[in-house]
Amino acid sequence: xxxxxxxxxxxxxxxxxxxxxxxxxxxxxxxxxxxxxxxxxxxxxxxxxxxxxxxxxxxxxxxxxxxxxxxxxxxxxxxxxxxxxxxxxxxxxxxxxxxxxxxxxxxxxxxxxxxxxxxxxxxxxxxxxxxxxxxxxxxxxxxxxxxxxxxxxxxxxxxxxxxxxxxxxxxxxxxxxxxxxxxxxxxxxxxxxxxxxxxxxxxxxxxxxxxxxxxxxxxxxxxxxxxxxxxxxxxxxxxxxxxxxxxxxxxxxxxxxxxxxxxxxxxxxxxxxxxxxxxxxxxxxxxxxxxxxxxxxxxxxxxxxxxxxxxxxxxxxxxxxxxxxxxxxxxxxxxxxxxxxxxxxxxxxxxxxxxxxxxxxxxxxxxxxxxxxxxxxxxxxxxxxxxxxxxxxxxxxxxxxxxxxxxxxxxxxxxxxxxxxxxxxxxxxxxxxxxxxxxxxxxxxxxxxxxxxxxxxxxxxxxxxxxxxxxxxxxxxxxxxxxxxxxxxxxxxxxxxxxxxxxxxxxxxxxxxxxxxxxxxxxxxxxxxxxxxxxxxxxxxxxxxxxxxxxxxxxxxxxxxxxxxxxxxxxxxxxxxxxxxxxxxxxxxxxxxxxxxxxxxxxxxxxxxxxxxxxxxxxxxxxxxxxxxxxxxxxxxxxxxxxxxxxxxxxx
Numbered sequence: 158x159x160x161x162x163x164x165x166x167x168x169x170x171x172x173x174x175x176x177x178x179x180x181x182x183x184x185x186x187x188x189x190x191x192x193x194x195x196x197x198x199x200x201x202x203x204x205x206x207x208x209x210x211x212x213x214x215x216x217x218x219x220x221x222x223x224x225x226x227x228x229x230x231x232x233x234x235x236x237x238x239x240x241x242x243x244x245x246x247x248x249x250x251x252x253x254x255x256x257x258x259x260x261x262x263x264x265x266x267x268x269x270x271x272x273x274x275x276x277x278x279x280x281x282x283x284x285x286x287x288x289x290x291x292x293x294x295x296x297x298x299x300x301x302x303x304x305x306x307x308x309x310x311x312x313x314x315x316x317x318x319x320x321x322x323x324x325x326x327x328x329x330x331x332x333x334x335x336x337x338x339x340x341x342x343x344x345x346x347x348x349x350x351x352x353x354x355x356x357x358x359x360x361x362x363x364x365x366x367x368x369x370x371x372x373x374x375x376x377x378x379x380x381x382x383x384x385x386x387x388x389x390x391x392x393x394x395x396x397x398x399x400x401x402x403x404x405x406x407x408x409x410x411x412x413x414x415x416x417x418x419x420x421x422x423x424x425x426x427x428x429x430x431x432x433x434x435x436x437x438x439x440x441x442x443x444x445x446x447x448x449x450x451x452x453x454x455x456x457x458x459x460x461x462x463x464x465x466x467x468x469x470x471x472x473x474x475x476x477x478x479x480x481x482x483x484x485x486x487x488x489x490x491x492x493x494x495x496x497x498x499x500x501x502x503x504x505x506x507x508x509x510x511x512x513x514x515x516x517x518x519x520x521x522x523x524x525x526x527x528x529x530x531x532x533x534x535x536x537x538x539x540x541x542x543x544x545x546x547x548x549x550x551x552x553x554x555x556x557x558x559x560x561x562x563x564x565x566x567x568x569x570x571x572x573x574x575x576x577x578x579x580x581x582x583x584x585x586x587x588x589x590x591x592x593x594x595x596x597x598x599x600x601x602x603x604x605x606x607x608x609x610x611x612x613x614x615x616x617x618x619x620x621x622x623x624x625x626x627x628x629x630x631x632x633x634x635x636x637x638x639x640x641x642x643x644x645x646x647x648x649x650x651x652x653x654x655x656x657x658x659x660x661x662x663x664x665x666x667x668x669x670x671x672x673x674x675x676x677x678x679x680x681x682x683x684x685x686x687x688x689x690x691x692x693x694x695x696x697x698x699x700x701x702x703x704x705x706x707x708x709x710x711x712x713x714x715x716x717x718x719x720x721x722x723x724x725x726x727x728x729x730x731x732x733x734x735x736x737x738x739x740x741x742x743x744x745x746x747x748x749x750x751x752x753x754x755x756x757x758x759x760x761x762x763x764x765x766x767x768x769x770x771x772x773x774x775x776x777x778x779x780x781x782x783x784x785x786x787x788x789x790x791x792x793x794x795x796x797x798x799x800x801x802x803x804x805x806x807x808x809x
Contacts, residue, residue, distance in 0.1 A: 178249070178253060179201055179247045179248065179251075179253050180201050180203070181200075181201040181253075182200070183314065183319065183320050184300060184314065184316065184320070184354070184586055185201070185255065185320075186319065186320025186321050187255055187256045187320065187321065188257050188258070188259075188298050188320065188321040188323050189259070189352065190262075190263050190298045190321070190350055191234075191236050191260055191261075191352075191587060192236060192262065192263045192352075192587035193236055193237065193260045193261055193262065193349070194236060194237065194238060195235075195236050195587045196233040196234070196236075197233060197234055197586075197587040198232070198233050198585045199211060199231070199232060199233070199234060199247075200231035200232075201229075201247075202228045203224040203228055204224065204228060204249060205224055205225070205226050205227065205228045206225070207223070207224045207249045207250070208221060208222075208223055208224075209222055209223070209224055209230045209232070209247065209248070209249045210247070210248050210249075211232060211234060211245060212245070212246040212247075213234050214243045214245070214246070215236075215243045218234075220232050220234055224249070236260050236587075237260055238260070239259075239261045239262070239347075239348075239350055240259075241258060241259035241260050241261075241350060242256070242257045243258045243259070243260065244258060259296065259298060259350035259352070261296070261350030261351055262344075262349050262350070262351050262352070263351075263352040263354065263586070263587065263588045263589055264336075264339070264340065264343075264351070264352070264588065264591065265354045265356065265588055265590075265592070266333055266335070266336035266339070266353055266355045266356070266357065266591070267356050267357050267580070267592075267593055268630075269357060269358065269359050269361045269594070269595045269597060270359030270360055270597075271335065271594045271597070271630070271677075271678055271679070271685075272335055272336065272355075272357040272592075272593070272594035272595065273333060273355075273357040273359045274333065274335070274359075274678050275330060275331045275332060275333065275334060276288060276289055276330050276331075276333075276334045277331065278330070278331065278474070278497055278529075279473060279474035279494075279497065279528070279529060280334065280678050282334045283680045283682070283683060284683075289326050289329060289330055290326055291326075292324060292326050293324075293325055293326065294324040294344065295323055295325075296344050296349070296350040296351065297323075297324035297337075297340050297341060297344050297350070297351050297352075297353065298321045298324065298352045299321065299322045299323075299324055299328055299329065299332050299337075299353055299355065300320070300321050300322075300352065301316065301317040301318065301322075301331070301355050302314060302315070302316060302317075302354065302356035302579050302583075303315035303316065304569070304579075305578040305579060306566075306568060306569055306571065306577070307577040307578040308391075308571070308573070308574065310581040311577055311578050311581060311582050312581075312582055314583065317331075321352070332355060333357065334682035335592075335594055335682050335685050335689070336353045336592070337353070337686065338682055338683050338685070338690075339353075339686040339687075339689045339690050340686075341686070342690035342694075343690055343693060346690070346694055346700070347694075354583065354588070356579045356580065357595075358569045358575055358579070359493075359494065360523065361570055361575060361595070362570045362599055363596070363606065363609045364378060364573070364609055365570055365572060365573065365574050365575040366575050366580065366595075366613055367572070367576055367612050367613055367616050368573060368576050368581070368616050369382045369572075371615065371616040372572055372573055372612070375609070377605065382572065382573065388565070391566045394564075394565045394566035395564070395566040397565075398562055398563070401562035402561065402564075405561050405562055409450070409552065409558045410450055410552040411552070418480070420452040420454070420550065420552070421487075421513075421515035421517070423484050423485055423513045425454075427454050427550070430454065430549055430550045431549050432546050432547070432549070433453070433546070433548075434546055434547070435453075435526065435527045435543075435544065435545075435547055436473070436526075436529055436531060437526055437527070438476070438526035438528060439451070439526045440524060440526075441675070444525075447520060447525050447554070448521065448525070448554075448555040449520060449554045450517065450518070450519055450520075450551070450561075451518050451520070451525065451549055452515065452516070452517055452518070452549065452552055453515065453516040453518060454513065454514065454516075454548045455514050455546075455548065456511055456512065456514075457511075457512050457541055457543065458512070459508065459509055459510060459511075459512050459533075461509040463539075464508055464509045465504045465505070466507055466535060466536050467501055467502060467504045467507070467536060468501075468504075468507050468533050468534065468535055468536075469499060469500070469501060469502075469533070469534040469535075470483070470488065470498075470499070470514075470533055471498070471530070471531065471532050471533070471534060472498035472499075472516070472527060472529070472531055472543075473497060473498060473529020473530055473531065474496060474497055474498070475491070475494070475498055475516070475527050476494040476518075476520060476524050476525050477492070477493065477521045477523075477525070478491065478492040478493070478519040478521070479491055479516050479517065479519070480517040481500060481514070481515070481516050482514070482515040482516070482517075483506055483514065484506065484512060484513055485513070485515075488500050488501075494523075494524075497529075517552075519561070520555075521560075521561075530544070531543035570598075576616070580617065584620045584621055585621055585622065588621065588625060589625065589626070589697065590625040590627060590628065591617065591625065591626070591628070592627075592628050592630075593627065593628070593630070594629065594685070596610075596632050596650050596653075596654060597632060597635075599650060600632075600646045600647050600649075600650040600807075601807060602807055603646055603649035603650040603807040604653070604805065604807045604808045605807075606650055606653040606654075607653045607656055607657075610654065610657050611660050614627045614660055614663065624661065624662055625662070627660075627662065627664075628663065628664040628666065628689055628693060629654065629663070629664075629665055629666070630665070630685055630688075631651050631654045631655065631666065631667050631668065631796060632650055632651050632654070632672075633668045633671050633679045634669060634670075634672030634673070634674065634782040634783065635672055635673070635674065635676075635781055636674060636782050638780075638782050639782070642742040642751065642752065643780055644805060645780045645806070646805075646806055646807050647780075648778075648799075649806065649807050649808075650807075651669075651796070652798070652799070655708075655796055655797075655798070662696075664696055664705075665692070665705075665796070666685065666689045666691075666692060667688065667706050667793070667796045668684060668685055668688065668794075669778055669783070669785060669794050669795075669796070670785075672782070688704075688793070691704040691705075691793075692704045703725070703727035703728070703789065703791035703793060704793075705724075705725040705796075706725060706788060706789055706791075706793035706794045706795045707725055707726055707730060707787060707788070707789050707795035708725050708795070708798075709721060709722075709777070709796070710722045712775060712800045714772060715763075717765055717769070717770050717771070717772065718763050718764065718765040719763075719764045719765070719774075719775050720761055720762070720763050721761060721762045721763075721764060721775060722761055723760060723761070723762070723795070725793075726760045726789050726790075727789050727790055727791045728789055728790015728791050729757075729760070730759075730761075730762065730787065730788075730789060731788050731789065731790060732786045733787075733788045733794070734786055736786070737754075737755075738755035738762070738787055739755075739786050740778045740783050740786065740787065741755040741762075741764050741776070741777050742775070742776045742777075742779065743764050743766045743772045743775050744769060744772065744773065744774045744801070745769045745771050745772055748774075748801075750774075750776060751766045751768040751769055755787075762787075773801070774799065774800050774801035774803070775800045776799040776800070776801070777795065777797055777798050778795070778796075778797035778798075779797060779799055
């Protein structure tokens with residue numbers, strides 16, 4: 158018996174040895190891109206104190222290291238000039254081969270919803286169907302980081318689709334449109350493979366993307382960082398949230414009391430309910446800046462031929478969270494304003510005759526509504542449109558009832574939370590640089606953004622140990638046009654972004670001409686990607702091309718006029734439409750701005766107004782949604798600016 162047990166133990170030990178295999182983080186996978194001409198770190202886990210070898214097919218060289226007592230290991234491989242495909246062979250006794258590996262240019266793509274906005278789906282990017290059909294780019298590889306939060310820096314990271322994907326019409330639709338268009342141009346113009354690491358989250362504050370170690374240096378956040386570090390574990394926070402949410406629901410929403418969806422019942426009399434049209438947003442239909450809970454209902458007829466067959470209920474993106482009911486039965490629930498709702502209704506619930514759909518929508522802030530196409534689709538492809546008139550009833554107005562509890566265990570706007578979970582685990586994967594599109598969420602704190610945004614750049618560069626290029630997008634126009642010169646938090650945020658250009662190796666893409674008064678998500682992401690790529694092509698890759706529109710440099714008062722000087726006047730200063738310049742305002746010592754006449758004289762602009770005989774300051778495109786048309790000969794718009802430093806609306 159003793160010998161038999163020893164034999165079993167020996168076999169188990171041998172089996173463990175045989176099955177031992179190097180474990181890699183998910184950013185090391187088939188189809189990945191490694192930064193060219195770099196000492197590219199590779200790391201993972203193996204059996205403790207086990208030798209790990211990595212062999213690179215491009216030069217046949219083998220690198221070796223020893224796993225530590227916890228099984229962690231790390232080494233660097235020297236990469237050649239761009240090319241591929243290659244293989245990486247890793248072994249600690251058992252071989253692991255990574256195939257179809259490219260050597261090229263790797264860029265991190267981060268920010269909030271305008272970076273997250275996919276090629277297909279809730280944003281409906283300009284010409285997206287045509288762009289997707291043409292997206293056959295084997296030299297472009299896509300890595301999509303999942304939405305995850307953490308109160309502490311993580312080493313593990315969650316990746317969609319188990320790793321890198323080759324760019325194709327099948328893999329690109331849900332990927333960042335801005336990142337894709339940027340990467341496509343870099344790949345084409347530099348003739349290199351490009352790896353895009355997309356790690357963004359819509360509706361997030363900039364402080365979520367900064368480490369606690371760095372953020373605590375700011376007095377505004379030092380106490381917050383301490384509190385976050387002292388927070389309970391995720392499971393405890395989740396339990397506390399669910400308890401508080403149930404109590405809040407029972408207090409404010411009679412249609413959801415004790416979890417019973419009263420407002421979803423077929424028999425409910427909804428004749429007195431209001432009316433809204435969808436697709437659409439409620440703030441454009443008389444509900445103003447609504448936040449809270451709202452119930453929506455609509456009745457349609459189901460044909461007899463659909464009876465007993467499963468049905469797809471397609472609702473697109475709902476802003477923000479929903480619970481959806483089919484004749485009083487819950488058929489789906491989703492959190493997140495950018496997530497597509499495509500619910501499968503089982504055949505046993507599908508009956509001929511009237512169908513009552515009810516949706517409980519929770520809006521946590523910002524817009525509220527259902528902006529995308531709405532329909533039912535049967536197994537045989539028949540569709541019933543759900544567009545048109547819906548009935549609604551407000552269950553809880555947050556302005557009156559107070560906001561519902563926040564799930565702190567999954568709160569992307571908890572300072573440091575996204576850095577901890579979606580940036581820190583990527584370090585020190587070798588990269589060329591980063592592109593960034595964020596700021597809308599911080600517009601009300603624009604002066605604070607002057608400090609916060611440079612901290613992102615400093616933080617990431619320090620972690621990676623390299624002063625890599627960091628290029629970002631200035632906010633587009635949004636909201637309604639003001640007939641008179643006004644103060645503006647969005648203008649101050651754009652100014653904070655422009656000031657960040659004082660940080661070395663940064664660049665800014667101006668898209669003041671590409672926004673939409675009614676949509677915070679500009680659809681022309683091709684232009685956004687292109688202008689980011691222009692900056693990179695000029696400053697990172699050394700192409701001799703114009704990459705910026707006119708940038709204000711200095712001013713001079715000359716009697717009743719102010720003369721402005723600019724950099725980046727490639728091809729001369731021009732108006733985009735050949736008409737008189739618009740968007741200039743001038744003020745005297747009273748700080749009151751008036752629309753001004755602006756004339757181009759060589760590489761300068763002369764600004765004046767009969768209402769301001771003794772001018773001291775000029776502003777250009779200084780509004781949420783400015784009407785402006787100053788360009789250079791290269792067809793690039795001027796960045797908004799002001800010559801004064803008077804106290805703004807976001808300054809404490």
